Amino acid sequence: MTNSIDDFNDILSPDETLAPHTWIKLGGAAERFYVPTSREQLISLVQCCAASEIPVRILGGGSNLLVGDAGVQGAVIQVREPLLGDISIDAETVVAGGGALLSHVVSESVRNGLAGLENLVGIPGTIGGAVVGNAGGRHGDIGEFVTSVEVVNHRGEVTVRSGDELTFSYRNSSISDLLVLSVTLTLKPDDSDDLATRMKKIWIMKRATQPLADQSAGCIFRNPRGLSAGALIEQCGLKDLAVGGARISDRHANFVVTESGATCADVTALIEKVQSAVNEKFGVELELEITRW
Ligand SMILES: Cc1cc2nc3c(=O)[nH]c(=O)nc-3n(C[C@H](O)[C@H](O)[C@H](O)COP(=O)(O)OP(=O)(O)OC[C@H]3O[C@@H](n4cnc5c(N)ncnc54)[C@H](O)[C@@H]3O)c2cc1C
Incomplete structure (x- = not known):
């Protein structure tokens, strides 16, 4: 029926x-x-x-x-755990439901002595969101480990995408389907204690340089080719610039942090101020990394 x-x-x-x-x-x-x-x-x-x-x-x-x-x-x-939150590991293959938190997939992989994802420690959200946007950082992106994804299109049909149908670039993927149901990753065996140590080091470094305890949406702007958006914003002297309850983080200039009472309109106005200041000083148009609804 x-x-x-x-x-x-x-x-x-x-x-x-x-x-x-x-x-x-x-x-x-x-x-x-x-x-x-x-x-x-x-x-x-x-x-x-x-x-x-x-x-x-x-x-x-x-x-x-x-x-x-x-x-x-x-x-x-x-779509987040407990929905689609299963993670299973067989030899070097990890299969995670699209709703599994990335942090859980990272810690399970490390615990099972599989290397690669420890580089992604500290990135919040689900693995579905991470794969669609090819989340990552200076130590690598998730896309390099993904071998296939099971997706649902806008009509509700389930398909598997791999090979040429699945490509990744800077904070982007070829996935245009509505939703990621599951992700298959291929990792490399390594010593789990060494991986845990490496993960801890990356986490400590991230915590020291990013405002992880504040309300934010991560990096607001994509890094222009060969440049750092955060460095450009900082060189414009915009750290701590505020509009209403939204402010450029003093810890990392590519993060907008918000306080209670802030509105999306505050963030939007702040984004526009930053874009025009960076454009004026460096002739660079900063593009958004965050998704807007
Ligand atoms: C403190 C902080 C630090 C961050 N650090 C990093 C970092 O180092 N590197 C980095 O790349 N990002 C970083 N981010 C950004 C963010 O964590 C990633 O982009 C993350 O992968 C988004 O996943 P999500 O589940 O939260 O997606 P959401 O924010 O819920 O959604 C983002 C987009 O993904 C889509 N989406 C979500 N789930 C699915 C699904 N199952 N199937 C299909 N589409 C889906 C949504 O429709 C939306 O278009 C950071 C964010 C914060 C707040």
Whole structure:
């Protein structure tokens, strides 16, 4: 029997405010906010939204998102553990559900003596979000370890993408499907104690240079080719520049941090000030790294 959209009312929160679901703690309401409890229910919900012509957005950990103060129309489906949170390891292959927190996939891999992901310690959010945006940093990006992804398209059809259909570039991937159901990664065997030590060192360095305890959405701007967005902003003397409750972090100039009472409009105004100052001084147009809804 096919489902109707009303069959999902028990997992629906109408007009749910998105701010608490994001790391930067900003944003208005989602018209329909769904928290599915199983993979089957998730896929069936996507199919029903398609049949009812309801636009769908996927929310992972909310660590790379800036939601407008007016919120969003249509459906927001939360995909994070316990939904799609399974992680299984067989020899050098790790298979993780798209809702598994990246931190859990990293620690499980390290515990099992598999190298590669320890470089990604300290990156919040889910592995689904990480793979779509090829999350990473100075020690490497997740894409180099991903061998295939199982995805759902906007019609609710499940496909596996690998090889030429799956490419990664700086904070970007070729995945244009609606949602990542699972990710298969191939890692290299190594000593788990050595990996844990390396992970700890990277974590200490990150904690010393990034405002990890503040409300933020990570780096706001992409690094222009061969340049550091943070360094350009700092050289414009913009550290600590504030608009309303939004401020350029004094610890890392590519982070906008917010206080209670801040609005998305404050962040947007701050972003525009930074973009025009950097453009004026260096002739460089800073592009956003965060996703805007
Ligand atoms: C303190 C802090 C530090 C950070 N450090 C780093 C860093 O070092 N390197 C780095 O690259 N990033 C960093 N980030 C940004 C962020 O953590 C990553 O981009 C992360 O991978 C986003 O995952 P998420 O689940 O939170 O995605 P969300 O913020 O929920 O969503 C981001 C985008 O991914 C999509 N998405 C989420 N889940 C899925 C899914 N299952 N299937 C399909 N699409 C999906 C959403 O629709 C949206 O378009 C940092 C952020 C913070 C707050």
